[in-house]
Each structure stands twice: as structure tokens, then as C-alpha cells.
Amino acid sequence: MTAPLLEIRDVARDYTLPRASLLSRPQVLRVLHGINLTLPAGQSLGIVGESGCGKSTLARCVMGLEAPQQGRVMLDGQDIYALGRRGLRGLRSRFQAIFQDPYGSLDPRQTVRRIVLEPLAALQPETPAADRESRLIEVLEAVGLSPAAADKYPHEFSGGQRQRIAIARALITRPALIVADEPVSALDVSVQAQVLNLMMDLQERFNLSYLFISHDLGVMRVITDRVAVMHLGVVVEEGPTNEVFDNPQHPYTRKLVDAVPKPFAGRRMRRPAPSPAPSAV
Template sequence: MIALLEVRDLVRDYTLPKQSLLSKPQNLRVLHGVSLSLKQGESLGIVGESGSGKSTLARSVMGLEKPQSGSVTINGKDIYSLGRAELKAARKEFQAIFQDPYGSLDPRHSVRRILAEPVVSLEDATTAESREERIRQVLEAVGLPASAADKYPHEFSGGQRQRIAIARALITRPKLIVADEPVSALDVSIQAQVLNLMMDLQEQFGLSYLFISHDLGVMRVITDRVAVIHLGRIVEEGPTNEVFDNPQHPYTQALVNAVPKPFSGRRKMRVKAP
């Protein structure tokens, strides 16, 4: 099967603030030649501690931060080689869900406008009627009534807001969703509901997830494979249960050993709320 996402030899540097007026700017390398692939319908987890390069990798995959070298190919298209019009057309195929369900939704806009915005921005030929129908469909898919479209983000709980964020990611009918710590800001019981929803949506729509998290328990449940990132390098990769049950790299062993209690569960099992 041809990979939906191919990341090859990705290098990302940041320029550090100058130490003095006459000093030369220094670069900090955050990603050191990262490579990975993801097939259609698969879920790949990127796990590592804060500062390991997880979110930088996610932003680079989304086309939000251009790397110094390397390539990101989604559905056969190298996104950093595309022109503006081609990139606009390609963006329908990959969307993101971010960590903060409060900060990721504009409080000034209704849910209808929040959900319609990606369609208006990325699709040229749509009618008000077709947008309204798609809004109804994605709200229904994430377990919210059509009447939610008339409300504003402050009228919803954190879990409901994240459902709206998921609906916004779904509305362009993408093949790939990059989920950057999508449940870490939620209560544990709400995390379980959102993870179950994401697994249902993956099966319903044939989605692929690039799932970023520091939580090994979450990764155990929702991902097929996992890549462990440490100091900007992938140090171990393989089927999730195999990597966590028998970690080979010392850094992965340290991550697993740091979990207070042995976590259990298998891919595609329902997440139980406490």
C-alpha cells in the first residue's frame, strides 16, 4: 500500500536571539533528519517529552513551518514544492486538531462560521445550502445537535469545544488529521469520550491520524504504530504494543518505566471512563 504521508530527512532550525548587538545569530536544530511514513487508515503516534520536537514535527507536516531541508509528501504531493493555488487545493486533504479547546476556537464567531471557514477558504465552488448541510453532517458525526451551529464557543464545555474542533477538521473531508495533544487539556472522563469518538470517526471516514502525545496510555489505545522522538531524532519505531511491551532504546525504556502503574489495553478497545 502506498503511504499517505511520507516525511523524509526533515531538518528544522530556529534562530536564537543574539547575545549582543555585534554577535552573530546562532541556530538551534530541533529536528535532525526525521523520517516516517503513514498509510491510509492507519494511526501513527509520536511520543516524547516536552521539548523533544513533537509539535515542531506536527507544524512542519501541516505546512506551517518550512523546514531547512527534507520533504513532506501527502497523498503524493510534496507540500513544500507546491505553488499557492496547488497548496490551497491540497490543504483540504490534511487538517489539524490542537491541544487547547478554548484557544483554538475564535470566541467572536458562531459555531456555524467556525465550521464554514475552512470550506470557504479552501473550496471555490460551494453554495450556502451545501455548506449548511455539511455543517449539519459534521455536527451530527461528533455527537452535537444541528442547533449547536447557532451558538458560540463560550456556551460549551471543554469536551464539547473539542468536538467542535474535530468537526472543523472533518468538514473538508480530509484523508489525514494531525492531532497535537488533542485530549491532554481535558478531564480524564472526557478524554475517554473524545478518544472513543476519534476511533469511531476513523472507522467511519477511513481517516489516518498522526497523533502527537506524551501520554503512553493514550498512545496504547489509539495508535497502530508509534515513533519515539528524543532530542529531535526518532530513536525507536514499531507496532505500539511491541514498542511499549519490549522497548529497545534506553530513552523508550525510561518513558515506559516512568509510568506509575502498568497501563493496559489494546488498539481499538473502548476507553473506559473512571
């Protein structure tokens, strides 16, 4: 049996709180409690739950940004926190991120060319200049932007186009895993559908796996194969997306499903219509 691309094994994460007084001991808050999840290559796993449940903390642990106090994060069978700084740097090309704010995540002082190529320059500096340029054109066209966009700045694009730039930036190293933290929540509803459709097309084209963080069950129905429901730092329910949302077993999952408008609560949403020309976004 092929090993999963990503394995999260008994991961716990603590934060130290400020001292209540000069002589008091600092208190420790446990944000993640023994999380266990797996993600096969080419599939999408959603993490859903209300704000403060630990979704983004888990994403940072998976990205190698915050080491857990307990447990392991395995990518391609390797414990990313046992590799050391140099070993982790060598593995970073295998995973990239897309963030919530498509404007705040892009440096407004840099051209699209420099923004998109930055991960390649940092993680694969040996890449020849000609290959960098061909990769740049490839990822821009893959997300629906023309090569001419490379010489423009983020403020010259709409919100949906800026998120396409962020997706191109995530693709440039040819990763296997993309961690998407609320990537469409800042976009208009019509643009959300276009970006989700694009992400599904890219998943098929590049055999990507997504760890998709969101509080939106409608988005999860569109993009994920499986979903894990988090509450107060614990995974309370996990399984195929349709099964979890159509027949929730945990009271908290039922609460989430009941809060969704009824037309979307009990059935899988249709795949969004094909994206229009990028200028419409």
C-alpha cells in the same frame, strides 16, 4: 504497492537564536534531525516524547506551516513544499488539525456554524450553500452534537463539547489526514476517554489517518497503530505501538515506559466505553 498517504523524508528544521551581542554571529539550533516516517491511509501514527523534543515542530512541518531546511514532506505522493503557495492551498483540504486547547482554538465571538464552516469557505469556496449546510449538519451529528448547536457560541458548551466542535471543524473539508496535537490533554480523564472513542469511530467511518502528537503513553496505546519515540529532535525508536511499549529497545523509551503506572505500562489499554449523550460532556 500503494504509496503511503504521508511520507516524512529526512526532515530537518533549524531555528536562528538571538545574537549574544551586536557584533556576534547568530547561532542556529537544529530542532529536528533527519526525521523519516510514513503513515498509510486509514492508520494512526503517534509521536511521543517529552516537552521540547520536537513533536510540535514536526507537526507544523507536516501541516505546511514551517518549511524544513532539509528533506521533504510528501502527501499523496506530492512534496507539499515544492507545490508553491497556490499548489499548497489546493492541497490543504486534504489535511486539517485539532489542537490542545478546545476553547483557545475557537473564536468566542463566532457561532459554531461560522467556526465549523470557516475551512470550507476558505479552501472550497465553490461549494454551493445547500451543500455547505448539509455538510455542517453531517459533521455536527457525526461528533455527537445536534444541528441546533450551530447557532450557539463556544462559551455555551463544556470542554469536551468544545473539542467535539473542533473535531467537526477539522472534518468539514473531508480530509484524509488529521494532525492532532495533544487533543485531549486539557480534558478531564473521563472526557478524554469519550473523545478518544469518538475519534476512533470517526476514523473508521471516514477512513481517516491520524498523526497523533502526545506525551501520554496511555493515550497512545488507545489511539495509535504505530508509534515513533522522539528525543532531542531524533526518532530513537519506531514500530507497532504494542511492540514498542511492551518491549522497548532504546534506553529513552524504557525511561518513558517505566514512568507510566504499572497497570498501564505493559499492556494495551481497552477501547474506551461508548460515549454517553453529548450533554454529559
